[in-house]
Amino acid sequence: MSKESTYVVGFDLGGTNMVGAVLDRKLKIRGSKKRKTRAEEGTEKIYERIRKTILGAMEEAGVGLKTVHAVGMASPGPLSQKERIIYDTPNLGFRDFPIGKRLESDLGLPVLLENDVNAGVYGEFVLGAGRGFTNVVGIFPGTGIGGGLILDGRLFRGSTGNAGEIGHMIIQASGPLCGCGQYGCVEALASRTALAKEAVAMASSGAAQPVYEQAGTDFKNFRSGVLADAYRQGVKGIVKIVERSAWFLGIAMANCVNLLSPEAIVLGGGLVEKFGEAYVRGAERSMREHALPMIVKDVKVKQAELGDDANLIGAASLAWHWIG
Amino acid sequence: MSKESTYVVGFDLGGTNMVGAVLDRKLKIRGSKKRKTRAEEGTEKIYERIRKTILGAMEEAGVGLKTVHAVGMASPGPLSQKERIIYDTPNLGFRDFPIGKRLESDLGLPVLLENDVNAGVYGEFVLGAGRGFTNVVGIFPGTGIGGGLILDGRLFRGSTGNAGEIGHMIIQASGPLCGCGQYGCVEALASRTALAKEAVAMASSGAAQPVYEQAGTDFKNFRSGVLADAYRQGVKGIVKIVERSAWFLGIAMANCVNLLSPEAIVLGGGLVEKFGEAYVRGAERSMREHALPMIVKDVKVKQAELGDDANLIGAASLAWHWIG
Numbered sequence: 001m002s003k004e005s006t007y008v009v010g011f012d013l014g015g016t017n018m019v020g021a022v023l024d025r026k027l028k029i030r031g032s033k034k035r036k037t038r039a040e041e042g043t044e045k046i047y048e049r050i051r052k053t054i055l056g057a058m059e060e061a062g063v064g065l066k067t068v069h070a071v072g073m074a075s076p077g078p079l080s081q082k083e084r085i086i087y088d089t090p091n092l093g094f095r096d097f098p099i100g101k102r103l104e105s106d107l108g109l110p111v112l113l114e115n116d117v118n119a120g121v122y123g124e125f126v127l128g129a130g131r132g133f134t135n136v137v138g139i140f141p142g143t144g145i146g147g148g149l150i151l152d153g154r155l156f157r158g159s160t161g162n163a164g165e166i167g168h169m170i171i172q173a174s175g176p177l178c179g180c181g182q183y184g185c186v187e188a189l190a191s192r193t194a195l196a197k198e199a200v201a202m203a204s205s206g207a208a209q210p211v212y213e214q215a216g217t218d219f220k221n222f223r224s225g226v227l228a229d230a231y232r233q234g235v236k237g238i239v240k241i242v243e244r245s246a247w248f249l250g251i252a253m254a255n256c257v258n259l260l261s262p263e264a265i266v267l268g269g270g271l272v273e274k275f276g277e278a279y280v281r282g283a284e285r286s287m288r289e290h291a292l293p294m295i296v297k298d299v300k301v302k303q304a305e306l307g308d309d310a311n312l313i314g315a316a317s318l319a320w321h322w323i324g
Numbered sequence: 325m326s327k328e329s330t331y332v333v334g335f336d337l338g339g340t341n342m343v344g345a346v347l348d349r350k351l352k353i354r355g356s357k358k359r360k361t362r363a364e365e366g367t368e369k370i371y372e373r374i375r376k377t378i379l380g381a382m383e384e385a386g387v388g389l390k391t392v393h394a395v396g397m398a399s400p401g402p403l404s405q406k407e408r409i410i411y412d413t414p415n416l417g418f419r420d421f422p423i424g425k426r427l428e429s430d431l432g433l434p435v436l437l438e439n440d441v442n443a444g445v446y447g448e449f450v451l452g453a454g455r456g457f458t459n460v461v462g463i464f465p466g467t468g469i470g471g472g473l474i475l476d477g478r479l480f481r482g483s484t485g486n487a488g489e490i491g492h493m494i495i496q497a498s499g500p501l502c503g504c505g506q507y508g509c510v511e512a513l514a515s516r517t518a519l520a521k522e523a524v525a526m527a528s529s530g531a532a533q534p535v536y537e538q539a540g541t542d543f544k545n546f547r548s549g550v551l552a553d554a555y556r557q558g559v560k561g562i563v564k565i566v567e568r569s570a571w572f573l574g575i576a577m578a579n580c581v582n583l584l585s586p587e588a589i590v591l592g593g594g595l596v597e598k599f600g601e602a603y604v605r606g607a608e609r610s611m612r613e614h615a616l617p618m619i620v621k622d623v624k625v626k627q628a629e630l631g632d633d634a635n636l637i638g639a640a641s642l643a644w645h646w647i648g
Contacts, residue, residue: 078618149584151476151480152476152478156476159458159586160585160618160621160622161585162619163583163619165583166583168616169582170579171494171496172497172498172508173495173496173499173572175497189497254494256583258490259487259488259490260473260480260487261484261485261486262482262483263483290506292486292489294484294486295489298483298484
C-alpha cells in the first residue's frame with residue numbers, strides 16, 4: 001500500500017439493503033451509497049451492485065482508488081473470514097461465493113470479510129458504546145440473537161472463526177425448541193421469534209385483545225413494531241413476556257460474565273431498539289441477580305450507540321489494521 | 325535476574341497437602357517436597373510450612389537460591405493475581421494474606437500467584453492434554469466444577485482476573501439450587517455434590533442397596549470412592565445419575581464451544597479420575613449433540629494427563645514467562 005492511502009471503505013451487506021461508505025483515519029464517514037440488495041435477482045446481480053455501490057461511495061466522497069487502503073466488508077454468515085468466502089446465506093442466496101477474491105481483482109484493493117455481528121461489535125468497541133474497554137461482550141437480540149467478543153482488546157474469533165454464538169447458549173436444558181434444533185437456547189427464550197410465539201398464542205386466546213386487533217392471529221404479522229406498540233400501551237401479557245425475555249437474556253449475560261469477566265456488555269439489535277432502556281435495565285438486573293458478585297460488580301451494561309453504521313464502521317476499522 | 329537462573333519453583337497449596345517442586349527449563353521436576361497443610365493450626369504456621377517446603381524442595385533438587393528464577397504458586401481462591409493476595413479461602417483460613425510479598429521478602433525471589441484451576445489448565449496446556457492447541461477450555465468437575473481458559477495461546481484471566489467460572493454457568497434456569505445461591509448452575513447438576521444428593525436419597529429409599537450397605541444414609545459418607553464403586557458394580561440408579569452428570573457437563577461444554585470455538589476441551593478433576601474414560605466420552609457425546617455442528621466438528625475432548633502435578637507445573641511455567 002502506498003503512503004498516500006488515507007481512506008478505507010466499509011461495507012455492510014444486508015438481506016434488504018447494502019451500504020458502502022468511505023471513512024477517513026478517524027473512522028468519520030466521508031461519503032456513502034445505499035442500494036437495495038434484491039436477493040431474488042441472483043448472486044451475480046447482487047455482486048455487481050456491491051461493486052457499483054463501493055465505487056458510488058467513493059464518488060460521493062470524492063476519493064479515488066489510489067487513496068483507499070482496503071475494503072472491509074460485513075456480511076451475514078456462515079462465511080470463512082480467512083478464505084473470504086461466503087458459504088451460505090439463507091437471505092442472500094450466496095453459496096461458497098469467493099467475494100474477497102472477486103472484489104480484490106475487480107477493484108484492485110485488498111478486501112477483508114467479517115461476519116456482520118463481529119463487525120458490529122467491533123464497531124461499537126472502537127467508536128461506540130464499547131470504546132475505552134478491553135474486554136467487551138456484544139449481544140444483539142432480534143429475530144435471532146447474535147453475539148461477538150472483544151477479548152484483551154481484540155476481536156476474538158476462536159479456532160474456526162465462529163466464536164461468539166451466544167444465541168445458542170443453552171440456559172434451560174429441555175426448554176423450548178430453537179431454530180437450531182436444540183432445546184432451551186437463549187434464542188428460543190428471548191428473541192423476537194420467541195416473543196412472537198407467545199404473543200400469537202395470546203392473541204388467539206383473547207388474552208391480548210389490542211394485539212389481536214392489530215395483527216390478527218397470523219404469525220407473520222407479529223413483527224417487532226406490533227409487539228412494541230402493545231408494550232408501550234401496557235398490554236399486560238405482552239409486558240410480561242417482554243420482561244421475561246429480558247430476564248432470560250440476563251441469564252445468558254451472567255453466564256458470559258462468569259466465563260469471561262468482561263468490563264462491559266453492549267446490547268443492541270432489534271429488541272433493544274424497540275423496547276429501549278427499560279429492556280436493557282431489565283436484562284441488567286437479571287444479569288446482576290444471576291452472576292457471581294465478585295465478577296459482576298463493576299460490569300457496565302450499555303446500549304449500542306452506532307445503530308446501522310456499526311457493521312460498516314467495524315469492518316472498516318478491521319480493514320485499517322488488517323494490512324500494514 | 326542473573327543469567328545463571330536455570331530453575332523455577334512450582335508450588336501447589338491445597339486444603340490437605342502442599343507440594344513444592346524445583347523444575348528445569350523443560351519443566352521437568354528435579355526435586356520436590358510434600359507436607360500436610362494443617363489448616364487448623366492457623367495462617368502463620370501454614371505460611372511457615374510453605375516457606376520450609378519451598379526450601380526443602382530446593383534441597384531435594386540440590387539447587388541454590390541463586391539459580392532459581394522465580395516461584396509460581398497455585399492456591400485456591402478467591403485471590404488477587406495482580407496484588408498476589410489470597411483474599412479468603414474457606415479451607416485454609418487465609419484472609420487478605422499478602423503471600424506474594426511475604427515470600428518475596430523472605431526468600432528474595434519473585435513470587436507469582438495464580439488460582440489453582442487456572443494454573444492446572446495452564447499446566448495441561450504447556451505439558452499435558454492441551455499441548456499443541458491454541459484455544460483450550462479446561463473443566464474440572466469434582467466437589468465443585470472449576471474451569472480455566474487458554475485463548476490465543478495465553479491464559480485468559482478477564483478484567484477481574486476471575487474468568488473461567490464455568491461451574492456457575494446456568495444451564496437449567498430455575499433448576500436445582502447451587503452452593504452459590506443460584507438455581508440450575510452446571511455445578512448443581514453435574515458435580516460430585518449433585519451426585520451425592522441423588523445417591524443419598526436413593527440409598528435412603530432403598531433404591532440403591534449396595535450404596536446403602538457401604539455408606540448408610542449420612543451425606544458425609546457419599547464420597548467419590550463410594551459412588552465410583554457403585555458405578556463399577558453397575559448399580560442401576562448410580563449409573564443413571566453418573567450418565568446424567570456427564571450429559572449436563574456436555575451441555576456446559578457445548579455452551580463453551582459455541583461461545584469460544586476452542587480446538588480442545590480438557591476434562592480433569594475428581595469425577596473424571598473416578599469415572600474415567602466412559603464419563604469423558606459421555607460428556608463428549610452430549611457436547612456434540614448440543615453444540616453447533618460447524619463449530620464443534622473438529623473439537624477434541626481429552627482427559628487431563630498431569631494429575632496432581634498440573635497445578636505446580638502450570639504455576640511454574642507461568643512464573644518462567646512472567647519475568648524477563
